[in-house]
Amino acid sequence: MRDKPLPDVVAPDLDVLFCGINPSLMSAARGHHFARPGNRFWPALHLAGLTPRLLTPDEDRELLRYGLGVTNLADRPTRAAAELTPDELREGGAALADLVAEYRPRVLAVLGVTAWRTAFGRPRATPGRQPERIGGAVTWVVPNPSGLNAHHQLADLARCYGALRPGGGGVDV
Structure with missing residues (x-):
């Protein structure tokens, strides 16, 4: 595993590996993914039926029990993902693969179409299932759960995330 300010939550043969853009300053300081208040990742997972109860950021390692994991494209914590350089995202894409x-x-x-477009050189990509596989995995681009992403409400996130589980139907986002 890479030496990272926020360690990956990963194990072999997961059902879904979620990939955020990069850690927030709060997540890096707390040592747990999606730790910012207002981030909708944890409620969306639960509403999607991917976890049997609402987990907290401090329980991020519990994801492994449910066949889920989480990592980030870029390792550097920032206040906002927009602070990352295109080179950081491209390097992160290679490391993710x-x-x-x-x-x-x-x-x-x-988790985020703009980061996907930059990291993998797909400027016209749209959310949903992607035509290419990354590292051999079926790849989806789904909405980012940040509270700053007002385009998607919690119910939308839950619907999109739920489509990723085995038998989830693979609905478009």
């Missing part, structure tokens, strides 16, 4: 090839999740879910 290696991580996915090593751990073999069934599905890779990248």
